[in-house]
Amino acid sequence: MSDFDLIIIGAGAAGSHAALEAAKAGAKILMLDEQAEAGGQVWRAKSPSIISAPKTPETIAGDKLRSDLKSNNILHIANARVWQIEKNNDDLWNIGYLNNGQLHNATCKAIIAATGAQERVIPVVGAQLPGVIGLAAATALFKQHLTIPGKQTIVAGCGPLLIFTAYEILRLGGKITAIVSLNSKTDWAKASINMMARPDLLLRGAGWLAKIAAARTPIYWQSTITEIIGDTHIDSVNISRVDANWSSVSQGRKTNIKADSLCMGHGLNPAIEATKLADATHIYTPELGGWHVKTDDFGRTDKVGLFAAGDNAGIYGAGAAPYRGKLAAIAVLQFLKLANAENTDRLVARMKSAAKFGLATTKLTVLRAGMIKNTQQTAIICRCETVSRQQLEIEISSGALSPNAIKSGTRCGMGPCGGRYCSDVVALINQTISGKTRQQIGLATHRPPLRPLPISAIAQNFDYDDLPIPAPAPL
Amino acid sequence: MTKNYDIAIIGGGIMGCATALHLAEAGMSVILLEKDDIGQGASGVNAGTLSLQIKRVKLMPYALKGHHEWQKMGDKVGFVKTGGYTLAFNQREAKLLEERMTLKREAGANIEFVSPQILFENEPNISKKVMAVSYCADDGYANSSLTGQYYRNLLNHSSVDYLEQNQIVKIDHSDKGFSVHTESQQYKAKRLLLACGGWMKQAAALLDVDLPIQARVNTVSVTERSPTLISNVIGHATGLLTMKQKANGSILIGGGWQGTGSPNEGRGKVHAQTLIPNIQLAQYALPALSALRIIRSWTGFEANVPDFYPLAGALGNIANAYILGCVRGGFTIGPYISKLMGDYILGNELELPLFNPNRQFTETGK
Numbered sequence: 105m106s107d108f109d110l111i112i113i114g115a116g117a118a119g120s121h122a123a124l125e126a127a128k129a130g131a132k133i134l135m136l137d138e139q140a141e142a143g144g145q146v147w148r149a150k151s152p153s154i155i156s157a158p159k160t161p162e163t164i165a166g167d168k169l170r171s172d173l174k175s176n177n178i179l180h181i182a183n184a185r186v187w188q189i190e191k192n193n194d195d196l197w198n199i200g201y202l203n204n205g206q207l208h209n210a211t212c213k214a215i216i217a218a219t220g221a222q223e224r225v226i227p228v229v230g231a232q233l234p235g236v237i238g239l240a241a242a243t244a245l246f247k248q249h250l251t252i253p254g255k256q257t258i259v260a261g262c263g264p265l266l267i268f269t270a271y272e273i274l275r276l277g278g279k280i281t282a283i284v285s286l287n288s289k290t291d292w293a294k295a296s297i298n299m300m301a302r303p304d305l306l307l308r309g310a311g312w313l314a315k316i317a318a319a320r321t322p323i324y325w326q327s328t329i330t331e332i333i334g335d336t337h338i339d340s341v342n343i344s345r346v347d348a349n350w351s352s353v354s355q356g357r358k359t360n361i362k363a364d365s366l367c368m369g370h371g372l373n374p375a376i377e378a379t380k381l382a383d384a385t386h387i388y389t390p391e392l393g394g395w396h397v398k399t400d401d402f403g404r405t406d407k408v409g410l411f412a413a414g415d416n417a418g419i420y421g422a423g424a425a426p427y428r429g430k431l432a433a434i435a436v437l438q439f440l441k442l443a444n445a446e447n448t449d450r451l452v453a454r455m456k457s458a459a460k461f462g463l464a465t466t467k468l469t470v471l472r473a474g475m476i477k478n479t480q481q482t483a484i485i486c487r488c489e490t491v492s493r494q495q496l497e498i499e500i501s502s503g504a505l506s507p508n509a510i511k512s513g514t515r516c517g518m519g520p521c522g523g524r525y526c527s528d529v530v531a532l533i534n535q536t537i538s539g540k541t542r543q544q545i546g547l548a549t550h551r552p553p554l555r556p557l558p559i560s561a562i563a564q565n566f567d568y569d570d571l572p573i574p575a576p577a578p579l
Numbered sequence: 580m581t582k583n584y585d586i587a588i589i590g591g592g593i594m595g596c597a598t599a600l601h602l603a604e605a606g607m608s609v610i611l612l613e614k615d616d617i618g619q620g621a622s623g624v625n626a627g628t629l630s631l632q633i634k635r636v637k638l639m640p641y642a643l644k645g646h647h648e649w650q651k652m653g654d655k656v657g658f659v660k661t662g663g664y665t666l667a668f669n670q671r672e673a674k675l676l677e678e679r680m681t682l683k684r685e686a687g688a689n690i691e692f693v694s695p696q697i698l699f700e701n702e703p704n705i706s707k708k709v710m711a712v713s714y715c716a717d718d719g720y721a722n723s724s725l726t727g728q729y730y731r732n733l734l735n736h737s738s739v740d741y742l743e744q745n746q747i748v749k750i751d752h753s754d755k756g757f758s759v760h761t762e763s764q765q766y767k768a769k770r771l772l773l774a775c776g777g778w779m780k781q782a783a784a785l786l787d788v789d790l791p792i793q794a795r796v797n798t799v800s801v802t803e804r805s806p807t808l809i810s811n812v813i814g815h816a817t818g819l820l821t822m823k824q825k826a827n828g829s830i831l832i833g834g835g836w837q838g839t840g841s842p843n844e845g846r847g848k849v850h851a852q853t854l855i856p857n858i859q860l861a862q863y864a865l866p867a868l869s870a871l872r873i874i875r876s877w878t879g880f881e882a883n884v885p886d887f888y889p890l891a892g893a894l895g896n897i898a899n900a901y902i903l904g905c906v907r908g909g910f911t912i913g914p915y916i917s918k919l920m921g922d923y924i925l926g927n928e929l930e931l932p933l934f935n936p937n938r939q940f941t942e943t944g945k
């Protein structure tokens with residue numbers, strides 16, 4: 105007997121919609137999310153300390169979603185961090201999670217992993233200075249706390265979050281010193297053709313650009329940050345033009361711009377720790393954000409009882425995520441024999457049409473081959489363990505070619521983040537030396553806990569005499 | 580004509596690498612084949628404890644020699660001699676400690692019994708519930724993560740040909756020697772050494788030798804960095820806890836608690852049901868652990884035969900085939916027993932005897 109039919113990890117757009125769909129057929133569902141409220145990244149709830157805030161389409165949709173979840177009697181546990189996923193002897197999944205400082209355990213027949221994405225930043229010298237944050241991280245600041253990163257902010261990187269972040273900072277009363285965009289105007293023009301799939305969103309984007317133009321914000325197209333300067337905090341940045349491969353072409357000439365804060369991001373990576381831990385097959389698709397769990401349109405992975413929906417199964421974007429959640433829920437209901445096969449053609453078609461917009465925006469963030477050349481030898485790649493590009497290159501050149509070997513030799517990825525934020529960059533550096541493809545390089549072994557696990561939660565209320573200490577080691 | 584090596588060594592853990600280097604130094608032409616990476620099996624993921632107090636009595640002479648080797652390897656493998664305490668929390672454990680440590684001392688380890696008071700003076704953060712303690716000044720640890728880097732660098736500077744990401748899937752032999760096959764290549768050698776760690780049973784099966792080998796799935800965990808909480812290696816009378824604080828401040832917790840999975844299916848899995856009591860035991864010994872978080876837990880495969888003694892010598896009745904593995908405490912003993920193995924293959928006189936793989940195996944419960 106399992107505690108639940110279905111456990112959904114992640115209550116973002118994909119997870120929440122999966123829950124609503126599965127609840128229709130009466131499945132017994134538990135939805136876990138480490139955030140305080142459902143909504144994920146896009147529909148993030150405002151911090152309760154903020155009483156009134158201007159409504160946006162996202163906050164309205166998010167509030168509706170949260171109320172739907174409540175009225176559907178879906179068991180959603182917030183502030184619940186999933187740290188472990190195991191298959192037990194009865195072929196059920198065992199999910200370990202942390203809530204209110206305590207460890208909990210729940211079993212289920214099926215899992216939908218809807219863990220979303222995380223930001224990718226390709227670092228340069230100075231990227232670890234205080235005052236430098238990710239683009240996506242900045243959007244989380246605005247959405248939840250309505251705060252801005254500084255008084256004079258530079259926004260740099262690629263893709264739509266660049267424009268959105270700049271717009272939000274202006275809207276919240278901040279000042280943007282410069283926007284530094286890797287993408288050229290032509291890139292955007294090409295992308296907007298596919299973005300026509302969502303004229304409403306395209307129009308909103310145009311509105312953001314109008315606001316940016318009205319504020320007379322300088323935009324450096326086809327340019328990148330080459331260095332971040334400051335002693336204890338960011339003071340200024342150097343920027344340079346890039347070629348079509350995104351490699352800097354400054355040849356020593358520098359444009360230096362003062363700033364007290366920098367938001368820099370280079371697209372999103374699918375958050376694959378959970379599905380890796382559950383042993384599903386993952387594939388590398390640059391147009392979908394890199395490594396992602398392999399699924400069909402219905403979120404079925406190659407592991408029995410494991411489904412995935414949303415950006416962790418490829419960055420199709422916020423528009424497609426609800427449909428992907430619903431489709432995964434339908435597949436789960438069939439798997440659980442709680443529903444008969446129904447005609448889902450229309451839903452699949454809608455998902456695919458919604459994905460067009462997301463794919464067009466993800467495409468703007470696909471890293472080009474020259475990008476990694478801008479990262480200096482002394483740039484810090486692993487922030488948890490302070491490992492430089494040079495240290496990595498020495499290790500790789502000596503023959504440590506796999507992610508596990510590089511990690512063991514340099515400590516890169518051994519810190520609290522578990523390599524989530526640096527593994528992509530390490531692989532790019534590896535490619536420049538080994539010439540291998542990303543598929544050949546592969547991924548490091550994923551290990552629990554998925555999030556750091558407080559020992560206070562593990563070692564609560566136990567009796568020494570009850571510890572199941574096995575027979576002593578042979579003498 | 581493909582090269583006919585003097586010896587092909589299968590497995591690039593400590594055993595395979597150290598033996599390869601020893602044989603190459605003696606002038607043999609060596610090819611080493613590793614299915615994953617050098618030093619990423621047990622040798623690269625173990626708890627790194629170089630503690631005489633957890634070594635088996637009969638293996639003590641080998642462990643003492645092994646210690647000497649680690650000392651020579653020094654900084655490159657993060658070797659530190661910290662001293663070590665083994666703790667007992669109740670009468671039963673105190674008795675076990677007394678029995679076991681007395682025998683280990685008689686076998687040559689520099690182990691003494693000390694009063695809990697001495698422990699508390701030297702390790703003020705250890706639980707005051709300790710009832711009996713033993714101490715060994717020679718105990719310490721090395722950083723197993725550096726095993727791969729260490730041996731790869733030595734191999735690069737040696738005459739050994741080594742190939743990573745090359746799994747041996749088939750072995751032919753005739754009176755002329757061996758032909759070992761990967762999926763796409765084959766290599767010829769006059770001699771063969773299996774040093775396949777947790778995968779030894781499968782490797783021996785390639786030669787139609789059936790050995791009663793089982794693979795244990797040992798668990799290790801590490802905390803985030805912390806100010807100094809302990810300065811010695813800490814153990815438990817049963818051997819089911821090892822704990823040390825590394826130079827960077829993180830605390831490594833081991834003790835051989837069993838995860839799940841088998842060498843046939845990937846890397847083995849951490850099992851919450853054994854991980855949790857492992858950490859509880861650690862926290863019981865060191866209450867201040869409660870302020871820290873576990874950032875990673877992992878497992879590795881360690882092979883053993885029913886008597887828990889090594890397989891080290893000639894394999895079955897196949898001429899010029901050898902096997903080295905199933906060494907309990909193999910991280911500590913590895914660099915030394917590999918030299919012995921090399922000497923055996925070279926026909927040199929042995930400083931200490933090896934362990935006949937063709938013996939009758941009897942169960943050792945204790």
Ligand SMILES: Cc1cc2nc3c(=O)[nH]c(=O)nc-3n(C[C@H](O)[C@H](O)[C@H](O)COP(=O)(O)OP(=O)(O)OC[C@H]3O[C@@H](n4cnc5c(N)ncnc54)[C@H](O)[C@@H]3O)c2cc1C
Pocket residue numbers: 113114115116117118119136137138139143144145146147184185186187218219220221222223240241243244268372375378413414415416420421422423425554555
């Ligand atoms: C920081 C950030 C900001 C973004 N901002 C925008 C934006 O402004 N506009 C836009 O269109 N797109 C934005 N994106 C992209 C957007 O996240 C996705 O397109 C969309 O949210 C996908 O929905 P999802 O349900 O797949 O994932 P998400 O909405 O990200 O939901 C995933 C959920 O899983 C939870 N989770 C993950 N792991 C665990 C775990 N181990 N235990 C418990 N819970 C877990 C997370 O807390 C999160 O709530 C952003 C992405 C990021 C990373």
Ligand SMILES: Cc1cc2nc3c(=O)[nH]c(=O)nc-3n(C[C@H](O)[C@H](O)[C@H](O)COP(=O)(O)OP(=O)(O)OC[C@H]3O[C@@H](n4cnc5c(N)ncnc54)[C@H](O)[C@@H]3O)c2cc1C
Pocket residue numbers: 589590591592593594595612613614615616617618619620621622623624625626627628629745746747748774775776777778779782797798799821833878879880881903904905906907908909910911912913
């Ligand atoms: C988690 C854990 C903790 C431990 N803690 C300690 C400790 O604290 N102190 C201590 O002294 N000992 C400890 N040990 C024991 C010690 O780590 C091992 O005894 C020792 O590392 C074994 O070395 P090895 O070379 O025999 O095996 P391994 O290091 O496993 O090497 C075997 C190699 O053979 C390769 N291989 C296998 N089959 C093939 C094939 N068909 N083709 C090609 N290559 C192949 C594998 O990929 C592997 O790299 C621990 C073990 C584990 C697992």
